[in-house]
Amino acid sequence: MTIEFSNFSFRYASLDKPTLKNINLRIEQGEKIVIIGPSGSGKSTLGQCLNGLIPHSIKGEIQGCLTFNGQATTDFSMDQFTEQVGTVLQDTDNQFVGLTVGEDIAFALENQNLSPAQMYPLVKATAQLVDLEQLLHQAPDDLSGGQKQRVSLAGILVDDVETLLFDEPLASLDPVSGKRTIEIIDELHQKSGKTIIIIEHRLEDVLHRLVDRIILMDQGEIIADMTPAQLLTSDLLAKHGIREPLYLSALKAAGCEIRAEHHPESLAKLVLEPYQSALTQWAQQPLKQQVSEPKSPLLSVRGLSYSYDGQRQALDDLSFDVFHGEFLSVLGKNGSGKSTITKLLMGVIEPDAGSMVLNGVDLSTLSIFERSQKIGVVMQNPNHMISHHMIFDEVAFGLRNRGDDEASIEQKVEQMLALCGLSKYRHWPIEALSYGQKKRVTIASILVMEPQLLILDEPTAGQDYRNYTAMLTFIEKLNKELGITVMIISHDMHLVLEYTTRSVVIADSRLLADQAMVEVFTQPSLLAKANLSTTSLYELSCRLGNTDPLNFMTHFIQYEKAAL
Numbered sequence: 001m002t003i004e005f006s007n008f009s010f011r012y013a014s015l016d017k018p019t020l021k022n023i024n025l026r027i028e029q030g031e032k033i034v035i036i037g038p039s040g041s042g043k044s045t046l047g048q049c050l051n052g053l054i055p056h057s058i059k060g061e062i063q064g065c066l067t068f069n070g071q072a073t074t075d076f077s078m079d080q081f082t083e084q085v086g087t088v089l090q091d092t093d094n095q096f097v098g099l100t101v102g103e104d105i106a107f108a109l110e111n112q113n114l115s116p117a118q119m120y121p122l123v124k125a126t127a128q129l130v131d132l133e134q135l136l137h138q139a140p141d142d143l144s145g146g147q148k149q150r151v152s153l154a155g156i157l158v159d160d161v162e163t164l165l166f167d168e169p170l171a172s173l174d175p176v177s178g179k180r181t182i183e184i185i186d187e188l189h190q191k192s193g194k195t196i197i198i199i200e201h202r203l204e205d206v207l208h209r210l211v212d213r214i215i216l217m218d219q220g221e222i223i224a225d226m227t228p229a230q231l232l233t234s235d236l237l238a239k240h241g242i243r244e245p246l247y248l249s250a251l252k253a254a255g256c257e258i259r260a261e262h263h264p265e266s267l268a269k270l271v272l273e274p275y276q277s278a279l280t281q282w283a284q285q286p287l288k289q290q291v292s293e294p295k296s297p298l299l300s301v302r303g304l305s306y307s308y309d310g311q312r313q314a315l316d317d318l319s320f321d322v323f324h325g326e327f328l329s330v331l332g333k334n335g336s337g338k339s340t341i342t343k344l345l346m347g348v349i350e351p352d353a354g355s356m357v358l359n360g361v362d363l364s365t366l367s368i369f370e371r372s373q374k375i376g377v378v379m380q381n382p383n384h385m386i387s388h389h390m391i392f393d394e395v396a397f398g399l400r401n402r403g404d405d406e407a408s409i410e411q412k413v414e415q416m417l418a419l420c421g422l423s424k425y426r427h428w429p430i431e432a433l434s435y436g437q438k439k440r441v442t443i444a445s446i447l448v449m450e451p452q453l454l455i456l457d458e459p460t461a462g463q464d465y466r467n468y469t470a471m472l473t474f475i476e477k478l479n480k481e482l483g484i485t486v487m488i489i490s491h492d493m494h495l496v497l498e499y500t501t502r503s504v505v506i507a508d509s510r511l512l513a514d515q516a517m518v519e520v521f522t523q524p525s526l527l528a529k530a531n532l533s534t535t536s537l538y539e540l541s542c543r544l545g546n547t548d549p550l551n552f553m554t555h556f557i558q559y560e561k562a563a564l
Contacts, residue, residue: 001029001068001069001084001162001163001195002026002027002028002029002067002068002069002070003025003026003027003050003066003067003068003163003195004025004026004027004065004066004067004070005023005024005025005026005046005049005064005065005066006024006064006065006066006067007022007023007024007063007064007065008020008022008023008024008049008062008063008064008065008066009021009022009023009062009063009064010045010049010054010060010061010062010063011060011061012058012059012060012432013059013060013061014429014431014432015060015432018061018063018220019042019045019220020042020045020046020049020220021042021219021220021221022064022221023046023064023221023222024222025215025222025225027195027197028195029162029193029195030189030193030194030195031195031196031212031213032186032189032195032196032198032210032211032212033196033197033198033211033212033213033214033215034198034199034200034203034206034207034211034213034214034215035047035197035198035199035200035214035215035217036199036200036201036203036214036215036216036217036242037216037217037218037223037240037242037464038218038240038241038242038464038465038466038467039434039435039436039437039440039464039467040433040434040436040437041217041218041219041220041240041464042217042219042220042221043199043217044167044168044199044434044435045220046199046217047087047165047167047197047199049062049066050066050081050085050163050165050197051081051082051085051087051165052073052076052078052080052081052082052085056077056078056081057078068084082161083161084161084162084163085161085162085163085164085165086156086159086161086163086164086165087156087164087165087166087167088149088152088153088155088156088164088165088166088167088169089152089167095152095155096140096141096148096151096152098140099139100136100137100138100139100140101127101132101135101136101137101138101139101140101143101151101154102123102127102136102137104140104151104154104155105123105126105127105132105136105151105154105155105158106119106123106158107155108155108156108158108159109122109123109158109159122158123136123158124136126154126157126158127154129154129157129184130150130153130154130157130180130181130184131150131177131180132147132150132151132154135147142308143335144334144335144339147334147335149169149171149173149181150173150177150181153166153169153181153184157184157188161194162194162195163194163195163196163197164185164188164194164195164196164197165197165199166185166196166197166198166199166200167199168199168200168201168435169181169185169198169200170182170200170202170205170206171201171458173334173491174332174333174334174491174530174531174532175205175491175493175531175532175533176333176528176531176532176533177333177334177531178202178205178491179205179208179533182205182206182208182209183208183209185198185209186209186210198211201242201243201436201460201464201465202243202492203237203242203243203244203245204243204244204245204246204536207228207245207265207266210228210265210266211228212227213225213226213227214226214227214228214231216231216236216237216240216242218240223236223240224236227265228264228265229260229261229263229264229265230260232244232245232248232258232260232264232265233258233259233260233264240466241464241465241466241467242464242465242466243465243494245264245267245536246494246497246535246536246537246556247267247270247536247537247539247540248264249556249560250279250537250540250556251275251279253282253556253559254275254278254279254281254282254283255278255282256274256275256278256279258275259274262274262275267536267539267540267543272543272544276544279540279544279547280544280547282555283541283544283547283551283552283555284547285555287551287554287555287558288558295323295324295325295326296323296324297321297322297323297324298322298323298324298326298358298359298452298453298485299321299322299345299356299357299358299359299453299485300321300355300356300357301318301319301320301321301322301341301354301355301356302319302354302355302357303317303318303319303353303354303355304317304318304319304341304344304351304353304354304355304356305317305318305351305352305353305354306337306340306344306349306351306352307352313509314337314340314509315337315340315341315344315351315509316509316510317353317354317510318337318341318354318506318509318510318511319354319511320504320511320514322453322485322487323485324483324485325479325480325483325484325485326485326486326487326501326502327476327479327485327486327488327499327500327501328485328486328487328488328500328501328502328503328504329487329488329489329490329496329500329502329503329504329517330487330488330489330490330503330504330506331490331491331496331503331504331505331506331520331530331532332505332506332507332512332530332531332532333507333530333531333532334531336506336507336508336509336530336531337506337509338457338489338506339380339457339489341489342377342379342455342457342489344356345363345371345375345377345455346368346371346372346375346377347363347366347367347368347371348368350364358374358375358452358453359374359452372398372449373402373449373451374451374452374453375451375452375453375454375455376446376447376449376451376453376454376455377446377455377457378439378442378443378446378454378455378456378457378459379442379457380457380458380489382435382438382439382441382442383438385442385445386430386438386441386442388430389429389430389431390427390428390429390430391417391422391425391426391427391428391429391430391433391441392413392417392426392427394430394441394442394445395413395416395417395441395444395445395448396409396413396448397445398445398446398448398449399412399413399448399449402449412448413448414426416444416447416448417444419444419447419474420440420441420443420444420447420471420474421440421467421470421471422437422440422441422444425437436464436467439459440467440471443456443459443471447475447478450482450484451484452484452485453484453485453486453487454475454478454484454485454486454487455486455487455488455489456475456486456487456488456489456490457489458489458490458491458492459471459472459488459490459495460490460492460494460495468495472495472498472499476499488500491532493521493532493533493535494535496517496521497517497521497535497537497553497556497557497560498557498560498561500517501516501517502514502515502516502517503515503516503517503520503521505520505526505530505532506530507529507530507531512526512529512530513526518550518553518554518557519550521534521535521538521553522534522538522549522550522553524538535553537552537553537556538552538553540552541553
């Protein structure tokens with residue numbers, strides 16, 4: 001199916017100005033394209049036009065034309081859109097229809113009036129493809145974020161549509177699952193010849209397999225329509241706040257000028273010889289010596305165990321410390337128990353065994369409200385936190401609930417909106433924001449409470465590089481100047497490399513490692529046990545042959561810190 005936008009614009013009913021402006025884009029049958037852009041650039045809105053959510057579920061004004069195979073979609077019903085375009089949404093919770101994983105995967109087949117005997121092998125084969133065969137009888141709501149993403153992926157893989165649209169398919173996935181997802185999408189593309197459209201922030205991860213074109217959007221417009229090599233050798237990624245692949249950042253740090261004919265779109269294909277000498281010399285420069293001061297524990301977790309159903313352990317005898325003023329990462333594969341730690345600290349669930357002590361206070365003696373005054377948690381999905389219609393009211397909620405006076409609230413909220421890059425949206429309804437912008441609202445609503453311990457659960461999900469860098473640079477400033485302790489639960493290896501100094505690694509509900517971050521990231525066998533992968537920095541240093549990976553990565557981190 002050929003898709004074409006012609007002079008296409010869209011304005012949400014709640015906004016004065018259009019979100020999409022004069023889009024001209026043609027996607028040929030069988031192409032595989034990636035759409036990137038900063039938060040609020042309009043890329044997800046473009047996806048909603050493709051799958052019919054605009055205009056059927058989301059109202060607004062459309063100008064111009066969108067055609068499928070030359071036929072205008074103006075009068076298409078929602079069914080006609082879904083027959084042509086299958087979608088994996090970024091917010092998977094809004095996509096589930098079945099009471100179990102198996103029912104959810106089978107939903108599209110039921111609509112085709114297949115018999116149970118016909119559906120069963122198809123559902124089972126699809127579940128095996130995305131590693132869900134052991135979870136077919138589980139309720140989707142009981143799954144981790146990454147597992148939910150795989151259920152949504154399976155739900156469209158069983159359906160026979162011409163075009164597959166993936167909206168941030170990697171947002172909730174650990175690195176190994178993310179790579180596998182990109183491989184599954186690529187295998188599907190090669191075998192079926194379907195048109196594949198991927199909307200994604202994690203550019204390096206999505207380029208794990210080849211794509212035909214990358215569409216760069218900003219402020220509702222198409223800025224570039226290029227091959228990956230052309231885009232990666234331009235200055236457009238930095239100019240528009242998109243994170244380039246780590247191995248390219250290392251090449252640039254060494255003073256290399258990257259050329260398109262050397263295949264920069266993939267580290268595996270990159271012609272390294274022209275850059276080898278400069279990289280080796282750069283990596284062998286002396287490192288700055290880091291002086292670490294001894295710190296006392298802020299949070300002590302001892303023997304923590306929890307089971308959701310009394311049989312499967314979500315956490316099993318977990319012990320670790322978080323020190324005053326630390327910037328710590330908690331790593332592990334989907335379903336390993338990382339988010340369970342957060343729920344236990346918040347008091348939403350109670351442990352089966354073990355203790356959690358914050359600043360000398362046993363958390364079991366505190367109510368959920370009392371804990372919330374000391375521990376600020378920014379959840380992975382912003383829609384699970386938001387309770388107000390307007391942005392200002394959402395950020396002010398905690399202060400008002402605490403009983404602060406309105407003048408003080410006004411001042412604090414204004415300061416926090418400015419620090420989080422949200423000032424111009426203060427009078428906006430939250431529904432008009434992108435997923436990434438909603439994420440910033442939730443972070444602002446927590447930071448305004450000035451917690452002792454700040455927990456960020458997947459803070460970069462749905463966030464563009466520029467916004468999350470600005471926000472985490474600000475959080476790092478609070479960490480250093482005000483002593484706020486930060487714990488990040490993340491799959492984003494870039495984030496962990498740039499901001500954290502120590503990593504607690506969990507696999508199969510148990511503690512696997514508690515080490516300095518660079519030590520963790522230079523142990524492939526350890527990372528593999530946690531469904532994590534070595535970064536392209538490690539792989540680049542190995543390809544150089546004469547460079548110590550630990551030294552190479554430490555060198556890069558120091559360079560990045562100096563550049564911020």
